[in-house]
Amino acid sequence: MAGAEVILQTRAIKGFKDILPDEVHIWQRIETVARGIFRCFGFSEIRVPVLERTSLFVRSIGEETDIVEKEMYTFTDRNGDSLTMRPEGTAPVLRAYVEHALHLKSKVARLYTIGPMFRHERPQKGRLRQFHQMSAEVLGAADPFTDAEVMAAAHTILAELGAEASLEINSLGCPDCRPAYNRLLVDYLRSRTEKLCSDCRRRLDKNPLRVLDCKNETCRAEVEESPAVTAHLCAPCAEHFAAVKENLASLGVPFRENRFMVRGLDYYRRTTFELVTDRLGAQSAVGAGGRYDGLVESLGGPKNTPGIGFAIGMERLVLLMAEKERGLPPGTDLFIAALGDEARGHAFRLMHALRLKETACLMDTSGGGLKSQMKQAGKTRAGHTLIIGDDELASGLAILRDMETGDQKHIPVTEDIETTAAHIAAELERGE
RNA sequence: GUGAGCGUGGCUCAGUUGGUUAGAGCACCGGGUUGUGGCCCCGGAGGUCGUGGGUUCGAGUCCCAUCGCUCACCCCA
Helix, strand or coil, X not given: CCCHHXXXXXXXXXXXXXXXXXXXXXXXXXHHHHHHHHHHCCCEECCCCCEEEHHHHHHHHCCCCHHHHHHCEEEECCCCCEEEECCCCHHHHHHHHHHCCHHHCCCCEEXXXXXXXXXXXXXXXXXXXXXXXXXXXXXXXXXXXXXXXXHHHXXXXXXXXXXXXXXXXXXCCCCCCHXXXXXXXXXXXXXXXXXXXXXXHHHHHHCHHHHHHCCCHHHHHHHHCCCCHHHCCCHHHHHHHHHHHHHHHHCCCCEEECCCCCCCCCCCXXXXXXXXXXXXXXXXXXXXEEECCCHHHHCCCCCCCCEEEEEEEHHXXXXXXXXXXXXXXXXXXXXXXXXXXXXXXXXXXXXXXHHHCCCCEEECCCXXXXXXXXXXXXXXXXXXXXXXXXHHHHHCEEEEEECCCCCEEEEECCCCHHHXXXXXXXXXXXXX
């Protein structure tokens, strides 16, 4: 194999995927729909870099998390700085919020962003190393209406795209009440360590909450009787959670409380939620989020800035979208079938004039028979085909065929390309 | 990081107990009379059977190694 290593590997690297022309329209649809909904919910787009200082993620996501410990694409750049390809979107957006003092622009900032994230995990169904998320953050609003609003936004995006997922919510408490609950849970779990799986015994020390959503059946059974977070919230957290549920219900957004749901990033407080489905193989969440009051401050932002947000995994969303929701790639407006050298030159100029008039236009400049060109017109899913040969050029009348109905009509063509193009554009316009 | 399954033309796959020039469907190209697509019919092009080694008179079919893909664990969107 020594020689083979020299050969260029024309293959994308593991976990990185091309989105090909035949499927890119699905992504465009998702983005268009999402942008529209974000706008209605009052969000503005923000675009942030893919690369950040490693410390940003370590501080926000948490040193002990799997993401930081073993999944980040981290490297030292030419200056010796440690940089990381963003594994999630919240930290960079909050960094930008703090850096540009966006809190001074308005009381509440509502931001969304769409783009690639990177985590070095073993790829499987619904899990890639470069994946895409659309995420939204609301900074500066602590009230329980905001929680409901944010969840409603996520829910609306999925619903609008025909992706079925159910909303599950939970509250993880705050620094005032979580430590006490944590001790309670650990005590409970320690009393039955022998019954837990090996993974959960490890979790017991590292992140006891994790035991709550273990997939192992015996662990599940043990955990069934465990003390619930939501039963041990402090008064303000309990009140907040109750109000969130009330507000969600008042909007008619269906949800289910799931006291076993936990989050993998350390910064979450109080409200957390997931949009889950059983149609994604081993992955169940298409979207997830929660409140992270305190995170802005810990990144050097103004004190007591509350925050809440969510992210939707776009390739998981694509997987969930029903066939009928995906649509077809757009066809061209007009295919020009030219026969004969003179007609070809004429058609070429005509095509360009039409393109400048915002008509999507294609022809086969390499020529070929009419039948072959008609086939291509069909394949490009052209709305119309203009047939123009040397005969038509001589008579001054070309044929415009409606590819749907098969109707054909004559269109005057002259040396005046502009006028001819205008004729055709008008004719196509009429058909719509 | 761990485990399992799979690797045959662009795609989806078939290839009997190892035996002559490796097949199909879809896609692609051409044709079915003079200049008209989507259906149908005919024809064509396209594969060192992931790679390397081994067993054998002979391997896509057996063995080993290696690379890759997929799914699951884990983790998470």
